[in-house]
Structure formats: C-alpha cells, structure tokens
Amino acid sequence: MSGCSTCSTLTAADGSIKGCKSNGGCSTGGCNKLNTFDWLSNMEAPGKYQFDIFEVRFKNGRKDFFRNSNDLEIYPGDPVVVNVPNGHHVGYVSLQGELVRLQMQKKKVNNDDEIRSIYRVASQKDLEKFESVQKRENPTMYRSREIINELKLEMKLTDVEYQADNSKATFYYSADERVDFRELIKRLAGEFKIRVEMRQISLRQEAGRLGGIGSCGRELCCSTWLSEFKNVSTSAARYQNLSLNPSKLSGQCGRLKCCLNYELET
Structure with a gap:
C-alpha cells in the first residue's frame, strides 16, 4: 500500500x-x-435560540418558508395553517432549524417582513375541511379541460390545487406559445365560484408533478429529489459516447434526460 x-x-x-x-x-x-x-462543521452549536422560520410543503412537493411568530411547538411532519395572500392554506412542516437558513440562502430568500407567518397547528376540523376541499380538485380539472377544448386554446392543463379556505384555486398548465386565457378565467371563476390563478410550468415540472417510473426502473428524479433543473444538451450524450437515439435519450417529459448530466464531469 x-x-x-x-x-x-x-x-x-x-x-x-x-x-x-x-x-x-x-x-x-x-x-x-x-x-x-462535513457541511455542518462551520455551524454554531444549537443554544437556546432556535431559527424561527420553517419550511412547509404543499401539494406535489411545492415548498415555501413561514415564520413561527407565535412560538408554537412545531415538529417536522406536523400539519399547520399558514398565512397566504387573501386567505389561509394548510401544509406540512418539512424542515426546521439551521437547515432552513441554509435552504433560504440557497434559494436566495431574504429573512425579512415578506416571510408570512404560521397561524397554528392544524386541528382535526381544519384537516377535515381541507380534505373536503381537495375532493373538488379532480372534478374541477376534468371540467376545466372540457372548457379549454371548447375555447380551442393551445394549452395543456396539468393540475389544480385548491386553497384550504376554498376561496382560490391555482391551475397549472403547460403551453408552447403564449396563451390568451382571459375568457377562460371568466368561465372558470363563474362556474366554480372561486378566484383563479393560472400558473405556467415547464414540461420537466409537469413530469415532476405527475410522477412516474423512468427507463431505469426507479421513480422519476424530478418527482422525488431533484428540485432544480439544469440545461441538458446533446453534447452531454456525445461526450459520453452514447447513441444519439432520441427515443433513448428523452425522458417522459419529452426533453433530454436530466441524468445525462450526472456523470458528465467524470
């Protein structure tokens, strides 16, 4: 040796x-x-002070940061009622402590007054109401797709997420070109009696929200752990002497597989 x-x-x-x-x-x-x-080596030992911002997870892995301004006893996995624009929503605590501070630095989120607060730990009544609201999501999505076809809009509706207070719904869609959905918003608001928010997502984000099994036999990276999508080019496959067969290089989103970048540097 x-x-x-x-x-x-x-x-x-x-x-x-x-x-x-x-x-x-x-x-x-x-x-x-x-x-x-040891990425925690430069971190101070925990004392009496605990970082008061928590990471809260919502439907399909969407996450945001909220401040525990009421000094509630909260642990990862707890359902909480949080303050959102024009209402409240229910999510689940996914991270706490100094790791939240690092996540905020990574995502360039400032620790200021823009961070909204956690109202309370969700009660059984809150969860029952939230469950009844979630039951509206699938029927709303199917009916919305019918309206989109009637209006002949070139867009694909992927998912619908209702706010826990049943006052607002976010419609996630993908489209190749700019879509004029002013008439669609009027129809949706009139039929479902809610405030409507249209949010465009990429094809990779769409695959992450829908989930599935990749050609490797494992669950899609974008729906399990991959949170940031980097640019993937055919040169990554060419550099690794892989066959430039589009059917083998493309993922379920129709774009080049993210894993082409994993071993590129080595």
Missing part, C-alpha cells in the same frame, strides 16, 4: 505511509474511497 500517485507525501523510506494528514481530503480526493464533507 502506498500514497496517492499525485500526492507529495508518498511512502516514507522505511516503508511506512506518511499520508497527507488531511483525513482523506487531498486535492484529488483519492486518499479515501468514501470521501465525505
């Missing part, structure tokens, strides 16, 4: 390994097969 070929601290004259004294973290990363990086 000897030191790394690229390391300046090779085996000593007596045959013992001098080592880089870096615990397997030399510039090449080759001293240790299972290299790890």
